[in-house]
Amino acid sequence: MTLIDVRDLARTFVVRKRSGRLGRTRTEVEAVRDLTFDIDAGEMVGYIGPNGAGKSTTIKMLTGILVPTSGHLRVSGLEPSTQRTDLARRIGVVFGQRTTLWWDLPLRDSFELLQKIYRVDPVRHRRNLQEYVELLDLGDLLDTPVRQLSLGQRMRGDITAALLHDPEILYLDEPTIGLDVVSKGRLREFLRTLNAERGTTLMLTTHDLQDIEALCDRVIVIDHGTAVFDGPLADLHRRGGSRRTLVVDLVDEAPPIEVPGASTRRVEGPRQWLSFPAGASAAPIVSAVAAAYAVADLSIQEPDIEDVIRDIYAGA
Amino acid sequence: MAEVTAAVRGACQEYVWIAAMWVRSALAYPWSFWILVVGSALITLLDFVGLGLMFHTIPHLGGFGLREVALLYGASGIGIGVADLVIGSVEQVGLHVRTGTLDAMLTRPVPLLVQVCADRFAVRRLGRISQALVVFAYGAGSVDWTLAKVGLALVMVVSACLIFFSFFVAFSCIQFWTVDSTEFANAFTYGGNTMTQYPMTIFPREVLKGLTFLIPVAFVNWYPCLFLLGRPDPFGLPGWFAFVSPVVAGLTLTVAGLAWTSGVRHYTSTGS
Ligand SMILES: Nc1ncnc2c1ncn2[C@@H]1O[C@H](COP(=O)(O)OP(=O)(O)O)[C@@H](O)[C@H]1O
Ligand SMILES: [Mg+2]
Secondary structure, three states: OEEEEEEEEEEEEEEEEEOOOOOEEEEEEEEEEEEEEEEEOOOEEEEEOOOOOOHHHHHHHHHOOOOOOEEEEEEOOEOOOOOHHHHHOOEEEEEOOOOOOOOOOEHHHHHHHHHHHOOOOHHHHHHHHHHHHHHOOOHHHOOOEHHHOOHHHHHHHHHHHHHOOOOOEEEEEOOOOOOOHHHHHHHHHHHHHHHHHHOOEEEEEEOOHHHHHHHOOEEEEEEOOEEEEEEOHHHHHHHHOOEEEEEEEEOOOOOOOOOOOOEEEEEEOOEEEEEEEOOOOOHHHHHHHHHHOOEEEEEEEOOOHHHHHHHHHHHO | OHHHHHHHHHHHHHHHHHHHHHHHHHHOOHHHHHHHHHHHHHHHHHHHHHHHHHHHHOOOEOOEOHHHHHHHHHHHHHHHHHHHHHHHHHHHHHHHHHHOHHHHHHOOOOOHHHHHHHOOOOHHHHHHHHHHHHHHHHHHHHOOOOHHHHHHHHHHHHHHHHHHHHHHHHHHHHHHOOOOOHHHHHHHHHHHHHHHOOOHHHOOHHHHHHHHHHOOHHHOOHHHHHHHOOOOOOOOOOHHHHHOHHHHHHHHHHHHHHHHHHHHHHHHHHOO
């Protein structure tokens, strides 16, 4: 079932700049153009692209915050800009860069008010709140005003707030920005569970390819306002020709490792760097190395998102 | 029709929920809460003491005695007091635009105007209303009350609230276009209130015309009070002006509603 239906969507911003003493020049920025995709119920979609690509503008149109300049847009059967308040009950939105909670209020008060204005049944509210507070470890923070929370704590509060009314869709705009590794991991784990257990459709924008790797079956890459790739992550790697790196620490120094499916790029004492296609599984290579050599340690380096996108253009 | 009623009832409910939350959170710091209440009561009381002192030296102001001026002052004070209590926060709309809180509000299932008006609801604004009520009660001594006059007084007060209501909303909307326009808006809302605290007879005829037909604050208290006091219009304007305050309120509300919707449309179509 198609939940988000986007056809030829475009959004232009008019920017007026002062030029000279009196004059003002008017320039148009095409933040989004010719954008077409649809998302089915239950999908987890990564929406990635460089800074200024138009990710936030797209999310703002999908939620009804911004009116599109042209094109067709339906979310859950509703037109966001004209049916904004109806749509609001069915979606949850999290902005990584700023909170949607009331800055001066403790989380507990914010959550209580949300229960009322979303008209959530009190029993269901209590059950949801209990579940999310436990999953996101918010128990000790409920009485702290939002402005005193750390970034990671605030993010967990924001996510709970966005989910209390059981939305069909959760949009996350840069949810992991500024979080430490542990927090990022916990957040990904939570989102995976949410999708698996409640079937919530997820659309997240990110800079971090590992978010996508951990969560999304599907990636939409946007650049200069338009989609340049839409498909599984493995295809993205294949198409971009990007490669992952297996870093092997051997017990002793050795000549370059030779295993099928990977090539050794660099040797430094007992440490060797093996490169292999990002779309391929690391497992057979790891086991081949482990079978033939005495290995002290192994780690895998992911390709960088900007590299991947650059590779798409190079390949196209 | 039933749909509209349900929507209005829903909006009022949502307003009360949001306002109640702010009251509760203010009460979490009872000391600062009461200091603010007492402080604002003192300031408004001083206002009236100033006015009383002025009468001590000049017993009449534009041909009106102390109790009569108190009636005018009280009526407009109740109007702006209630409007400020209920929707005064709408003045902060520019701040919401600047800090991005407006985006968060746009993702919630509550009309934007309700959210903006109920934001940071402050009970201390009650101080001003209670002071205006006292002054109005004192001024009421100068009226020969009949049933019709009681009715008109009620209509006057409600219309006064609605007219100031519209002023707050309409002039705050300018902030959707230029964020730093609060001073300009204040000139009209609080400025309009200041002018209605005095008998119009102290102003030249042109000013009265402006306050009748352009920025219609004279309908807040001046025309109805002339009827209550049994005075003929000193400017020779028609006597039925005393009864059209609700119509004027309807007009200003319409203008304010249009200003608000076009402001929101401007925001959602520019994103800044
Ligand atoms: N309110 C706005 N006014 C003018 N230009 C804007 C506005 N919002 C975004 N833009 C421009 O639109 C483009 C896309 O921005 P955005 O959607 O925020 O990108 P992303 O989220 O992918 O970093 C950028 O060039 C940005 O400068
Ligand atoms: Mg962005």
